[in-house]
Structures are given as C-alpha cells and as structure tokens.
Amino acid sequence: MTELATYNFAYLDEQTKRMIRRAILKAIAIPGYQVPFASREMPMPYGWGTGGVQLTAAIIGPQDVLKVIDQGADDTTNAVSIRAFFQKVANVAVTTRTEEATIIQTRHRIPETKLNANQVLVYQVPTPEPLRYLEPRETETRKMHALEEYGLMHVKLYEDIARNGRIATTYAYPVKVAGRYVMDPSPTPKFDNPKMHLSDALQLFGAGREKRIYAVPPYTEVVSLDFEDHPFEVQRFDKPCTLCGAEQVYLDEVILDDKGGRMFVCSDTDFCEDRRAHGHVGPMLAPNGPAADGLPGSKEAAE
C-alpha cells in the first residue's frame, strides 16, 4: 500500500515557506501593494482561509501563541477548525485571549483590544483586488494600480451618494495606504477601518485562491476613501452590549424569538468575556434584570 507522506512543521514544505516569506518581505516594503505568490493547495478549501493559513504557517515558530477568530469569535466553526489544524501541524500554544497572542489570524474583524508591537495580525482575504467588482480583468486593474489611477473607485462611491444619499459600502471599505495604493482591507466592517491606521502591530493579508499577499507595516497611514462633503463615518450602535455593557464596539444581532425579539452582544467574544470577568455587566445581566431595558422586542438598538 502506498505510504502517505508525513508533514513538515506547520504543514508547508520549506521551499513553499521561503517563497511566501520572500513575498511577505516585498509586501512590507510596498505597503498596500498585492504581491502575487504561488499559493498552494491546503487541506481546507480555497475561500476558507488558505491565504491566512499559508501566511501563518510561513511565519509561525514554536515560541508563538496563536489566536484564531472568525466574525470576532474564537468559537465559530472555521476558527475552531483552523486553530486545531495549527495545533496538529505545529504543536503551537493557542489562546483565545487577544493580549496573550503573538499571532492573530482573523476573518472579517479586528479585535477590539488594541494590538501591540509584539503582535502580527493575519487577515484572511477572499477578494484582494479593491477594484475587482468594478473591473473584472486583472490585466486592467494591475495597470490602474501601476499608474495610481483610481478614478473608477471614486466614481463608484460618488454614484452611491447620488443614488442612495450616502456611500453604500459597509464592509471591505477601500482604503489608501501610505498615500499610494488603494487596498481592500478584507471584509471587515468599515467600523474597523480606523484600527488599521498607525497600528503598533504588523498587518499581513493573505488571499489563497486569488494568490496575493499584501501588508501594512506598523505606524502606517491607512485612510478610508471619501469626499469632503461626504466624509467617512463608522457605524454606531446606540445601545451597549447586552451582556457586558461595552460601548463603541461592534455588536452582533442575536434573534431571541419568532416575534422579532432581538438583542445585541459584542462580536469580539474575548473582549466581552474579559469585561464580564472584570465585573462589567450589561442590561441583561444587571441586577435589575432584562425587563429594565425593554428587551426582548427591542428593535432599534442599531441606529
């Protein structure tokens, strides 16, 4: 019977790691520019984080502590699956605590806790090209980036305003990096865009299926595209987290019953647990109980 291969540390062979490492270094040297790389087939499907996984696999070492989140939560199925993958192939320490992690691999959210200079944030990116839905051809979009011709994007945003009264992009909101490249921040809600600006941490972006790696070094300008008369605005939630009372954080809507009852809780599960561990409570857990705030049935939490 055919002998199946044993796997190298962190799954990737050394030649693949070198190829990705070289791409990472060039990406850091050209903030926001998408470096093409020969993405490998990974044991999870394209579109499910293979870019992020290849980045993490290329940089991770035995001393690292890995956190993996999806939608801000450590316990969503894909985050669980990726974390288990690295435990198996790298035997590395894992954590759900943002503060304890040295590498955080994320899908669609940036942690609420401010990151520090010892951390690397690895984003999973489905569509790295910010212009892709405006121009499907790679041959054309590459030229636009080369010539810094981003007119198409400004036109799109302006048409939104003309049609809807506001810019209708709520996630994957395009940004300009270090004053040069327009970049797709991955499908994080635009709420998270300000966190990318002048971060203490290194941010790496991996798109496995589309075969691109890009980076934002620490302390780098990341500016959301807008117009003078329609400046960039983040979403606001007008009620705090029902469980921990946090304000100015991104909240998930949870449906409680079939009569429209709903509540809003922190998307960042570690942030929420940590606040509750330190005694913060939201309306549901407060001594006066849920009735105090008219929950369930409250529909206007996000205004």
Place this chain on the structure above:
Amino acid sequence: MYVAVKGGEAAIANAHRLLADRRRGDRSLPALGIDQIVEQLALGVDRVMAEASLYDRTLAALAVRQARGDMIEAIFLLRAYRTTLPRFGYSQPLDTAAMKIERRISATYKDLPGGQLLGPTFDYTHRLLDPSLLTDEEVDEPMQRPAEEGRVMRVSEILDQEGLIEGDGAMPVDHEIGDLTRKPLEFPMSRDLRLQALARGDEGFLLALGYSTQRGYGRTHPFTGEIRIGEVEVELDVPELGFAVSLGRIQVTECQMVNQFKGSAKAPPQFTRGYGLVFGQSERKAMAMSLVDRALRADEFGEDVTAPAQDEEFVISHSDNVQATGFVEHLKLPHYVDFQAELDLVRRMRRDFEAARDSGMDPMTEAAE
C-alpha cells in the same frame, strides 16, 4: 437567559463522526475495496487523477471512497496531497507517437495506417439500463488478436506530408517550462501554461465551453483528426547518468483537433490545431480541452475575441473546480458581521425614505441632493 454560543469544537467532532458513519453506511454490507474502485469505477478514478493532476490510481480511489463518490471533493483531497509531495523535476515530453494503443480513431479519414481501433468505448452501446449489472453475472473474456508491432503514425503526420497543417506548437529552445503550481499566474499566458490549466480544469466547465464554440460562440470548425488512448513511457533526465531513465508507464488520452484553416499574404492556408491531453481514459475531457485550446488561440490567428470560450482570463480564472467550489461553498461560512453592517444601512435608508415620504417630499430627489 441568553448564553453565548459555545461548543463549536464539539459540534465539529460530532459532525466528523456522523460523516464517517454515513460513509460506511449499512454495516451489514461489505465495505468497498480500494481495488474494486480502481477496477470497476475506473473512469471515475481517471477523472480524479486528471483534475487533481496526480497519477496514482490507488490514491485516487482512496479519495473517491473518502469523498463518498463526490468527485470534486475527491479531486480536492488528491490535489491537497499532491502539494505535500517532494518534486524531483520535469519529465521528458511524453512521446504519444510511441503509445501502446488501446483505442485510436480518426474522423478525418475513413481508413488509415493503424486502422480505426474502437477499444473499450461506450460509443456504440445502446443506452439501455442493463439489469444484468444488478447482480454479478458472468462477463465474457474479450476477443483478442496479435498486437500490431511498431509505431502507429499520427494523423497530423499525414496532413503534414502535404504541408497542410500548422506545426506542433514548438516553443523556443530556451523556453523554461511553465508551471502554474510554482509561479503565480499572469495574463496573457503562454500556451504551455494554458494547456496545463486546461488539463487540470473541470470537465463540465470545459465541456460547456467547447459545446458553445460548436454552437457559434467562437466557431473553430473542428474535425477530430485523432483520438488515441493507451500507455506511454514517462522518462526523466538524470544528469549524473547522462541519459534518461524510464519511470514507468501511464495511461493517457490524446485528442488532436484539426481546425479552421488560416493563411496570410506570406503563407498559404493550413489547417490549425487544438490539443487535449489527459490522464487515464478521459475522452470527453480531452476533446473539450482541444476545442477550448483552439478557441483560446484566437489572438494568434487574428480572430476577433467575441465569445466566452475565447476569453483567456475568463476561462482560465474559472476552470479550476477546487478553487471554484471553495469560493462558492465559502458562502456557508458565517458572514453575520458584514450582514449586520448591511442590515444597519438598509434600516437607516428605510427610515430616511419614510421620513422623506412623511414630510411630503419625493424620497428619491432627497437622496440625490
């Protein structure tokens, strides 16, 4: 009271267990043997090898079994395994002219040296479900006759004797073999890389595109010059020895289409080519591949690119079913954070709409100001 959702790990473990149970099915039935799959589902195994781009019947059969018969899932399994294997180098080009032929047909000539050899084809079967296959009925031994010795000439050589067909896609001497698994793709692509992508491409996708060319979406006037199926030697150059070493034989299907002739002010008209080469007995795929190959060469012949099958970036970007299924199926992953952002926006816009309407203004005009 609401308790935050936990237990993703436990759910996944249980899902894996349930999957394994369903895969095995009724325990009173004998388990499928890998050798049975290799022997009796051979064409399925061939497809998996072809699109996984890895020639190993046992592993492909394992993948088919593990995937419970889902072919794209099996292709994914084998492709992922391929990535882990060490690479030693590139073989010599396969000499399909020296093939040990099991099937060989040509639509361009009624008879020709080497003859029309039907082989184990479904072609002239009547598509009537056969109840004898519900049980294990005795199957006759096939008819045999002594094998023909020597090389069977290619149909393209016949045309070439009169200079009627273009050359065989020779690349410049110093051309480095393209390998899209090693370097990221760039458009426009050279033909060797395109053919590699097509060889790995989804049979259904290429079939539809090939079909579209026959219906006028980028017509190429194809004739099947030759299809041959059989075994070829795989040879590897070993510099230390100074000669090539045979690694063994693999079965491949080769299709040469003879397409719309093309001439110019300087050269008399010649037939042009489309090429398909696939692991195993994969005739439909080889034919579809050759139709699409020719359509993608539209530029070379100064033909207008008007149809999807001629659009290189479109065809090659979407031909890989492992990538395609990954991205299509990724829509199952939680997207509630981004959906929340959209909900927020739509609710807000609806409030604006109502406010404008209530105050007697035209909501659409309001928005445009």
Place this chain on the structure above:
Amino acid sequence: MSLTPSTFGNDALTGGFTDPVFDGQSVFKLMMDAMARPGTLQTISTEVAPPAPLGIAAGAIGLTLCDHDTPVWLSTSLGRSSLPEWLSFHTGAPIIQERLEAAFAFIEAGMALSSFNQFGIGTQEYPDRSTTIILEIESLEGGKDLALSGPGINGVSMIAPVGLPDSFLRIWNDNRALFPRGADLVLTAGRQFLCLPRTTKIIATEM
C-alpha cells in the same frame, strides 16, 4: 555545469543551518520584524559559518531566503571566495552575473556603489520583482546619526552606521524617487543587521 562533491572545498559543505526548519523560521522572524520596523537592530544568534568574507548575518539571511528560484549576484571578493559553492550546496541558488536579474545581491564591505539602478528595481506593474541588496558595512553603530521616518517607524528613529558608501544618501534618494519601484536594502555588520525598505525616508542630522 554539474557540481560533484569533489569540486567543493570543505568550506562549502559545512557551516549551514543545523536545523533548517527552526533556524530558517527564527532568522526570518528577525527579518520580518526588521523590514516592518526599519532601523531596528537585529542580532543573529544561530550558529552559521559562511565562508569569509561573508558575514554571519548575511550568511544566515542567504540560507533563509535563497533557493533554486532566486538568482543571486555576488560582488567581486565574494564571488572569488568559496561562497558560490557554499550557496549552491546549501541553497541551490543560481549565481548570476546580471545584476538586473538578481533576487538577492550580496555586497562585500567597502565595495564602491554609485546607484541601485544596475540592480532589479521591479516594474511599475510588478514593483515586487526587485533585488534585495545585502550590504556589509563596518558597523551598525557608532557613526553619524541618520534620522529615519516612514512606514514602520513611530515618528522618527535614529541609526548611526559606519562604512556606508560615500554617496549613500544620494543613492537612497534616487531609489526612493522610483517608488513604487526600487530596491530594498539590508545592512549587515557581522552578526547584526537592519533593514531599510524602499519606503524609508533618510535624513542626515549631522554634517
């Protein structure tokens, strides 16, 4: 040219990583941090022994990043040492004469350098296809202060290298003017190194 063991001196066969997987990762981590935070001094603690005159940091970087796919250019003394065989043996990297094509260029201390233009500076569409230059100098500390700013740097940070080429600031400004094209630089001195990606702005603060 076919390389057999008998064409290698003993130098070439030794001095590589004892544990390529973990040594490669730890050196890369230092490089990634250094490129992300330009001007940060890093020290190689891994035991490697590249043939003289290549420094330890430069050798470790070569072992970490070079392989079959990365053409390497070597300056004169480096090319004449057993470095070509050492790199061939340990990494399989092809040594080339054409600077434009080099993925990595190793330059010995004291070599005259008038511009980065002879090296790969990438194209407007593919600025990543440029050379990473590894330049050995006398020391990374103790010289005249240079103020660094730009991506990766919180405000301004200072470095004080000794032994940079005379017209370094002009060379660097010429390189920066090409952005997004341009070469990226690693300064090495023995076991130490720092990185200067093409985005870094460098100003002399002392005359």
